[in-house]
Amino acid sequence: MNIAVIGAGYVGVTTSIAFAEQGHHVFVVDLDKEKLEKLNHSILPFYEDGMEELLMKLVEQQHLIFTDSIQAAVRQSELIFIAVGTPPLPSGAANLEQIEQVSKAVGSALQEYRTIVIKSTVPIGTGEKVEFIIKEELDLRKKDIEFDVVANPEFLREGNALHDALYPDRIVVGCENMRARKMMEKLYQNSIAPILFTNRKEAELVKYASNAFLATKISFINELARVSEQLGINISVVSKGMGMDRRIGADFLRAGIGYGGSCFPKDTRALLAMSSEVGMPLKILEAVVEINETQVDWFMEKIVKSIGSLEGKHIGLLGLTFKPNTDDIREATSLKLIQELLLHKATVSAYDPKSTDIVTKIYPQVRFATCPLDAINNVDASILVTEWDEIIQMDWKEARKRVRQSYLFDGRNVLDPKKMVEYGFCYEGVGIGN
Ligand code: UGA
Numbered sequence: 001m002n003i004a005v006i007g008a009g010y011v012g013v014t015t016s017i018a019f020a021e022q023g024h025h026v027f028v029v030d031l032d033k034e035k036l037e038k039l040n041h042s043i044l045p046f047y048e049d050g051m052e053e054l055l056m057k058l059v060e061q062q063h064l065i066f067t068d069s070i071q072a073a074v075r076q077s078e079l080i081f082i083a084v085g086t087p088p089l090p091s092g093a094a095n096l097e098q099i100e101q102v103s104k105a106v107g108s109a110l111q112e113y114r115t116i117v118i119k120s121t122v123p124i125g126t127g128e129k130v131e132f133i134i135k136e137e138l139d140l141r142k143k144d145i146e147f148d149v150v151a152n153p154e155f156l157r158e159g160n161a162l163h164d165a166l167y168p169d170r171i172v173v174g175c176e177n178m179r180a181r182k183m184m185e186k187l188y189q190n191s192i193a194p195i196l197f198t199n200r201k202e203a204e205l206v207k208y209a210s211n212a213f214l215a216t217k218i219s220f221i222n223e224l225a226r227v228s229e230q231l232g233i234n235i236s237v238v239s240k241g242m243g244m245d246r247r248i249g250a251d252f253l254r255a256g257i258g259y260g261g262s263c264f265p266k267d268t269r270a271l272l273a274m275s276s277e278v279g280m281p282l283k284i285l286e287a288v289v290e291i292n293e294t295q296v297d298w299f300m301e302k303i304v305k306s307i308g309s310l311e312g313k314h315i316g317l318l319g320l321t322f323k324p325n326t327d328d329i330r331e332a333t334s335l336k337l338i339q340e341l342l343l344h345k346a347t348v349s350a351y352d353p354k355s356t357d358i359v360t361k362i363y364p365q366v367r368f369a370t371c372p373l374d375a376i377n378n379v380d381a382s383i384l385v386t387e388w389d390e391i392i393q394m395d396w397k398e399a400r401k402r403v404r405q406s407y408l409f410d411g412r413n414v415l416d417p418k419k420m421v422e423y424g425f426c427y428e429g430v431g432i433g434n
Contacts, residue, residue: 001187003027004073005081006102008035008066010046010161010262011119011154012083017054018165020063022190027073028066036066047327047354048161070102074109079187082106082130083119083154092269093277094123103130107137110145115183117150121207121267123274127151127174127200148180151200153207158261159325171195174203208274211267212285217252218259219291225255225431226298235431236413255430257385257411258295260322260331265292296336299411300344302428307381307407310344314404316369316376318394319386320352320359327354333411334385338363351375353388373402381407387414400424 001024005016008030016026030036035045042056058064067073074080084098099122106116116134118127131149138145151174156164171193173184181197188195198206225235235255243250259265268289275282304310322332329335334350341348342365351369352359360368369375372394376382382403384391392414400406400423408415408425413432420427 001025001079002077003079003081003187004029004070004077005083005119006030006070006073006106007082007084007098007120008032008039008045009083009085010158011156012081013039013044013046013055014048014051014156014161014165015081015083015119015154016064017051017058017162020058021054021166024063024187026064027077028064029068029070029073030066031068033068036068039064040066046158048159049325051162054162070105071109074106074114075111078115079183080106080114080116081119081152082116086120086122086270088266088269091273093273094121094266094270096122096126096129099126099130100133103133104137107134108141110134110138110143110147113146115148115150115180117152117184118204119152119154121153121211121263121270122151122204123270124201124204124208126204148175148177148183149200150175150180150184151203152184153203155207155210158328159323168193172198172203172206174198174200174206176200208267208271211263212271212282212288214252215259215264215268215292216284216288218254218256218264219288221253221255222258222295222430223291228431229433232433233431234433236429255413256295257299257337257430258292258333260333261328262330265289265331268292296333296340299409299430300337300340303381303383303407303409304344306409306426306428307405310341310346312345312347313380314347314349314378315341316379316382316403317348317350318372318375318382318384318391319388320350321355321386321388324386324388327358329355329358332386334359335362337383337385338366349375349377349379351391352386353390373399377402378404380405381409383409383411384415385411387412396420396425397423 003019003024004027005012006029008028016028020026042052044052082102084102086094089095127149175181228235239253242248243253272285320334321329349367349369351372356368372391406424406426408427410429413429417427
């Protein structure tokens with residue numbers, strides 16, 4: 001099929017590559033000409049392992065075409081995907097400005113029947129809104145052209161984006177009639193993933209509810225970790241025991257210094273704002289957000305309790321991105337941690353394989369190291385913030401020789417406490433009571 005994907009961000013580019021890899025012809029639309037030019041030369045606007053190679057192949061095969069013309073893309077495509085950003089407003093609600101602009105542009109470009117599919121994470125009722133805006137544009141042009149608006153949320157994870165887009169657990173399609181459903185069935189006819197057809201609003205809520213539920217699992221285990229520490233219990237063992245129950249599942253039960261990224265923090269707040277708007281604020285989600293927002297404070301208290309005043313102390317941070325295998329630092333816990341450490345008048349060194357350039361601009365006071373060992377050279381405490389393989393597998397024996405004091409705080413519970421103690425570290429994890 002010929003498909004237009006409007007918005008060349010994480011979701012837009014990944015979705016385009018996945019469709020192109022499945023044999024479709026994809027027109028990728030964005031206003032940013034520089035970004036398009038780079039994509040055309042197989043340079044991604046973000047880091048995702050293995051994706052640039054595939055991009056190069058698909059550009060060469062002309063399965064991917066980059067354009068800044070919504071009109072040209074809409075006219076040549078049967079399906080129009082909207083994958084623009086929905087950043088948060090100060091209230092936490094999603095800002096739909098880009099969705100509205102794109103809907104208008106689609107309305108003014110339509111010449112014949114098209115299926116418009118919303119991929120962006122959007123508040124409940126956005127499908128209707130998009131339909132209304134397109135209809136308004138057509139009325140202005142005095143055109144009576146039929147079209148359908150479908151909700152088809154994306155569930156990909158950064159760092160696993162391509163795999164998740166090519167082999168999803170499920171595909172959720174929210175549509176309001178058989179015509180749209182048939183188009184979506186045609187698109188996904190070769191997919192091995194089960195497809196759930198719902199109405200539009202249900203599909204929109206599945207997306208928020210899924211992210212909110214995963215965030216709930218994390219905040220649940222993080223709060224329990226605080227309790228475990230008081231009770232002298234190891235939360236990792238408790239997580240394992242819980243996760244062995246298939247009804248609970250082992251994923252997203254890893255205690256740590258909190259979740260970050262461009263999705264969980266934004267989507268939990270947006271769902272909270274939506275539920276409050278209808279007079280039913282989700283109490284459980286209020287707690288989820290609050291626990292996450294205080295997790296770094298709790299972690300800082302642990303550090304101060306162990307090593308005393310941080311004034312003049314040298315702290316080494318290992319990892320800065322919100323999770324490994326990405327260069328993304330949006331809402332990363334490292335940023336709050338650095339802010340707190342600097343407020344406590346500590347000196348901070350840090351190492352991250354991918355995000356140093358961006359963090360340097362925010363915190364020029366931090367010394368950025370070229371390797372993990374360099375980051376903890378002569379420090380009074382080392383803090384593992386992001387579980388990059390390179391950091392987990394570094395030479396910890398050698399690391400012990402480099403540090404001034406042996407305090408080691410594992411913010412992701414990924415190191416072997418026994419081994420670390422053997423190497424001479426004074427090890428503390430998250431919720432690992434002795
Ligand atoms: C998340 C969802 O997992 C995707 O399904 C969804 O499509 C995406 O948001 C989105 O809405 O676009 P992502 O933000 O890329 O994906 O990252 P996750 O792997 O979900 O991790 C989010 C955060 O939770 C990270 O900071 C991670 O360190 C933290 N986390 C995860 C924990 O603290 N503990 C865990 O057990 C798991």
